[in-house]
Amino acid sequence: MKKPRTMKLSLPLEEYMNPGHLACQGCGATLAMRYVLKALGQRTVLCIPACCWSVIDGPFPYSSLDVPVFHCAFETAAASASGVKAGLEMAGDKETTVVAWAGDGGTFDIGLQALSGAAERNDNIIYVCYDNEAYMNTGIQRSSATPYGAWTTTTPVKHFKDQPKKDIVAIMAAHRIPYIATASVAYPEDLFKKMKKAKDIKGTRFFHIFAPCPSGWKSRPEDTIKLARLAVQTCYFPLYEIEWGEKYILNIKPREKKPIVDYLRLQGRFNHLTEKEINLIQEEIDRNWHRLLRLCLQPEEKPTA
Amino acid sequence: MKEKRRKAQKIIFNSEKEMPIAPMSLGSMTFNLTGAWRNIRPVIDLDNCLQCGICWKFCPDTAILIENEYPVIDYDYCKGCGLCAEECPAKCITMEEEIR
Numbered sequence: 001m002k003k004p005r006t007m008k009l010s011l012p013l014e015e016y017m018n019p020g021h022l023a024c025q026g027c028g029a030t031l032a033m034r035y036v037l038k039a040l041g042q043r044t045v046l047c048i049p050a051c052c053w054s055v056i057d058g059p060f061p062y063s064s065l066d067v068p069v070f071h072c073a074f075e076t077a078a079a080s081a082s083g084v085k086a087g088l089e090m091a092g093d094k095e096t097t098v099v100a101w102a103g104d105g106g107t108f109d110i111g112l113q114a115l116s117g118a119a120e121r122n123d124n125i126i127y128v129c130y131d132n133e134a135y136m137n138t139g140i141q142r143s144s145a146t147p148y149g150a151w152t153t154t155t156p157v158k159h160f161k162d163q164p165k166k167d168i169v170a171i172m173a174a175h176r177i178p179y180i181a182t183a184s185v186a187y188p189e190d191l192f193k194k195m196k197k198a199k200d201i202k203g204t205r206f207f208h209i210f211a212p213c214p215s216g217w218k219s220r221p222e223d224t225i226k227l228a229r230l231a232v233q234t235c236y237f238p239l240y241e242i243e244w245g246e247k248y249i250l251n252i253k254p255r256e257k258k259p260i261v262d263y264l265r266l267q268g269r270f271n272h273l274t275e276k277e278i279n280l281i282q283e284e285i286d287r288n289w290h291r292l293l294r295l296c297l298q299p300e301e302k303p304t305a
Numbered sequence: 306m307k308e309k310r311r312k313a314q315k316i317i318f319n320s321e322k323e324m325p326i327a328p329m330s331l332g333s334m335t336f337n338l339t340g341a342w343r344n345i346r347p348v349i350d351l352d353n354c355l356q357c358g359i360c361w362k363f364c365p366d367t368a369i370l371i372e373n374e375y376p377v378i379d380y381d382y383c384k385g386c387g388l389c390a391e392e393c394p395a396k397c398i399t400m401e402e403e404i405r
């Protein structure tokens with residue numbers, strides 16, 4: 001063995017997630033939870049609606065997390081978190097962070113009205129949506145977060161999903177809430193930094209975390225991080241922040257934009273796509289990317305109309 | 306850290322009277338040894354280890370511990386996903402077939 005060196009870790013060593021949880025091999029959602037809890041620390045309350053994490057956490061008298069968890073109904077993640085926060089404030093506790101932790105089904109489809117209500121009242125909560133692009137927990141049904149061309153059990157190969165993904169970040173930006181960020185499990189330092197920043201802001205804060213799912217995407221479990229990284233490098237899932245719905249900050253700008261084929265070919269759910277459809281997806285991504293670049297220009301740089 | 310994990314035990318209620326009034330968590334899931342799910346096992350070659358901590362950072366099961374400045378795999382919980390072997394920059398983690 002070589003001479004001992006000190007190990008420099010980019011994240012703190014404390015763990016608030018225990019092993020023994022019930023996630024599949026190579027799960028992206030567990031990684032997201034691990035990084036978020038590292039940033040938020042012990043004084044955190046989680047509200048989890050029906051999603052993968054309500055199963056991963058464990059059956060009744062057990063929990064794999066070291067923080068309090070409140071399991072609520074599917075559509076009430078944001079409303080429950082608002083209630084927990086109001087209750088804590090009544091009891092005189094102003095420090096504890098309350099987090100609503102929902103999947104993409106509970107955010108894009110079912111929980112959207114509760115989330116919109118909480119954002120409109122500007123309740124002091126953090127809402128985290130971990131996005132695995134379908135209802136993975138109940139058996140890979142299509143959600144409005146599923147991208148164009150993807151296979152799911154309700155959109156089989158012959159009738160694959162024909163609609164693009166819903167732009168949830170733009171919907172939340174229209175609420176003019178103090179802080180919105182997108183993050184990816186392949187960039188934990190970036191996610192950690194944003195979560196630390198969000199912890200000190202008052203008001204509704206929204207996080208959109210990209211979490212690949214090997215069982216639902218029909219990819220190899222060891223490719224989880226590679227897929228999340230490729231999604232950023234191909235500009236399919238850009239990492240950016242929005243403050244007060246107006247100020248856009250781009251965090252990672254890839255030096256060389258990779259073609260989307262690299263990302264699609266690693267996943268079994270896109271195996272049926274022909275060249276024509278891949279070109280359509282590439283055009284859609286280019287359009288979204290240019291739109292984002294335009295928004296990220298500072299106000300003084302903007303051309304006067 | 307490992308000693309803390311060993312303490313977790315399965316809780317068994319003999320009657321309804323023993324159950325708590327409100328549904329609340331009483332114990333950790335660490336009694337559930339997920340190492341049994343594994344078909345391939347990661348093995349670290351510590352001679353080539355760069356001590357970057359990337360395997361520790363990307364483990365979804367928190368099954369890689371850091372002891373004496375080197376990563377150590379906890380085979381009780383490792384599910385064998387292979388993320389550490391894929392992401393290791395020095396390629397010093399190999400996946401070998403599990404022998405039982």
